[in-house]
Amino acid sequence: MVLRVRRVWDRLAVYLPLLLMGVMAMTTYWLVRNTPTMSEPELEAAPRHVPDYFMRDFSVKVFGExxxxxxxxxxxxxxxxxxxxxxxxxxxxxxxxxAEGRITTAVAARGLINADGSEAQLFDKAVVIREASTSAQGVVTPRSELQSDFLHLFANTEQVRSHLPVVLVRGAGDRFTADGMDYDNLDRLMQLTGRVRGTLQPPKDKK
Structure with a gap:
């Protein structure tokens, strides 16, 4: 009897590793089938060009350092x-x-202003006026007025640009027209492009 039990045990000892491997394989298969899969991350929607807040009859002021x-x-x-x-x-x-105290005003039917207020794009009947001023050296800069259906105003660098036809009225009656313009007030430089026409009024006699 003891001998028979020993033989059975010896046979089980031979097949026991195979049996254990089979159980482990079945367990692994079950785990793979029942483990929840990670959902794919949702793609972030592209931001839409829609307003997030509105203002009516408002005023915004920008101060320097x-x-x-x-x-x-x-x-x-x-x-x-x-x-x-x-x-x-x-x-x-x-x-x-x-910087020299010279005042510039601008009006238009519609405007597009960047985050810090340093740039303003003016559309439809845009007018930018720089009032006359006198520098510390006594140099007089006459009043100037720019008119166009598009004016790009740079507040920090005191520049005005346009790729559309412009009209410039300066001083007592000097008038220029052009197909485009790049004006730098700090350097006192204006570039007129395309078809340029101008009318200069003779200086008035000093009495």
Whole structure:
């Protein structure tokens, strides 16, 4: 009897590793079938060009590091777009105080302002006026007025650009027209492009 039990045990000892491997294989298969799969990450939706807030009959002021007022902007209605961080304004009116105290004003039917207020794109019947000024050296700069259906105004560098036809009226009646313009107030330089026409008024005699 003892001998028979020993033989059975010897046979089981031979097949026991195979039996254990089979059980482990079945367990692994079951785990693979029943383990929840990780869901694929959802693709982030592209930001839409829709406003996230509105303003009506508003005023925005920008101050420099020294606390002095640099510019002021008012509008009938404003819409902020988070995808471009810009403010679209109906009937904007902008007032900029230059480094030498020279005042620049701008109006248009519609405007697009960047986040820090340093750039303003003016559309439809845009007008930018720089008032006359006198420098510390006594140099007089006459009043100038720019008119166009598009004017790109740079507040920090005091530049105005346009790729559309422009009209420039300067002083007592000097008038220029062109197909495009790049004006740098700090360097006192204006580049007129395309078809350029100009009318210069003779200086008045001093009595």
């Amino acid at each position: 020294d606390g002095k007022l640099k510019s002021e902007m008012v509008g009938i209605e404003g819409r902020h777009y988070p995808d471009t961080d810009t403010l679209e304004i109906d009937q904007p009116r902008i007032r900029i105080l230059g």
